[in-house]
Amino acid sequence: MIAFPDEAAGCPLTGIVASYTPRLAALAAEPGFVAAVDQHAAEIRERLxxxxxxxxxxxxxxxxxxxxxxxxxxxxxxxxxxxxxGYDYAVDRLTAICWLVHQNGLLDA
Structure with missing residues (x-):
């Protein structure tokens, strides 16, 4: 399994957020990336x-x-x-996971 820094007790969300939050800034300037992340987030929500x-x-x-x-x-x-x-399918998907964590407050106490 790919490991991320600060990965807590089998929960990869902390590491994904740490690694991919900087990519969220690109959403303001790259409409194609916005669309890709939005589509990935929608597919994840649909699956879950x-x-x-x-x-x-x-x-x-x-x-x-x-x-x-x-x-x-x-x-x-x-x-x-x-x-x-740059970006690929996996980067788009991991950025979408990061965005979902932020949007849903999943790492809040």
Missing amino acids: FAQGPELMPRPLRRAELTDYALGFLDALAEVGWDQPV
């Missing part, structure tokens, strides 16, 4: 939110996003992914 008959979204849970992130990082490790200087 099993909608019931009421079709109302429920709050994103830290444990669910953590499990998703662990699986995604394992898949990246299996293919030997290295973070590029």
Whole structure:
């Protein structure tokens, strides 16, 4: 599995946030990156939110996003992914995870 600095007790979210929060600044200047991150965030929400008959979204849970992130990082490790200087699918997805953590206050006390 790809490890991030300050990774706490099996929870990769802290490390992802530390590594990808600086990329959130690029959202203000790069519309293509905004669109990619938004699409990735929407797909993650769709995968994690099993909608019931009421079709109302429920709050994103830290444990669910953590499990998703662990699986995604394992898949990246299996293919030997290295973070590029620019952007690729994995950077977009990890930035979306970071954005979801911030938007949902998942690392707040």
